[in-house]
Amino acid sequence: MWIHAAPEKSTISRYESLKQVEKSTGRTPKELESGPKLPELMIETWEAYLALSSYTYQEIESYIRLTGHELQPWEVQAIMKLAKFREVTPRWPK
Numbered sequence: 001m002w003i004h005a006a007p008e009k010s011t012i013s014r015y016e017s018l019k020q021v022e023k024s025t026g027r028t029p030k031e032l033e034s035g036p037k038l039p040e041l042m043i044e045t046w047e048a049y050l051a052l053s054s055y056t057y058q059e060i061e062s063y064i065r066l067t068g069h070e071l072q073p074w075e076v077q078a079i080m081k082l083a084k085f086r087e088v089t090p091r092w093p094k
Contacts, residue, residue, distance in 0.1 A: 045075040055083030 006013050018029045038046055048071060052059055060076055063069075071079075 042078075044069060045071070045078055048075070049079045049082055052079070055080060055086070 014031075018032050022028050022032065048060075048063060048067075048069065051067075052063060057076075060071065060079065064071060
């Protein structure tokens with residue numbers, strides 16, 4: 001991925017550089033805010049993932065009741081799999 005690659009003659013990835021900018025300035029660079037480009041089918045799933053504060057089936061059930069957005073079983077599975085990586089900093093081979 002472009003953001004996790006290091007620019008030429010650099011040992012620091014773009015992601016690491018942007019995170020340092022965020023830490024130094026207290027503002028999130030737009031490159032970190034945009035999130036992934038997703039197919040139309042997955043946009044509501046991504047929005048549900050971002051809206052949740054914890055990732056349990058009870059929390060997902062509450063989200064469904066509050067928003068009225070029925071999640072398909074594959075969407076629930078995708079959210080639970082993504083939750084495992086919520087606080088993990090990506091590491092890519094060089």
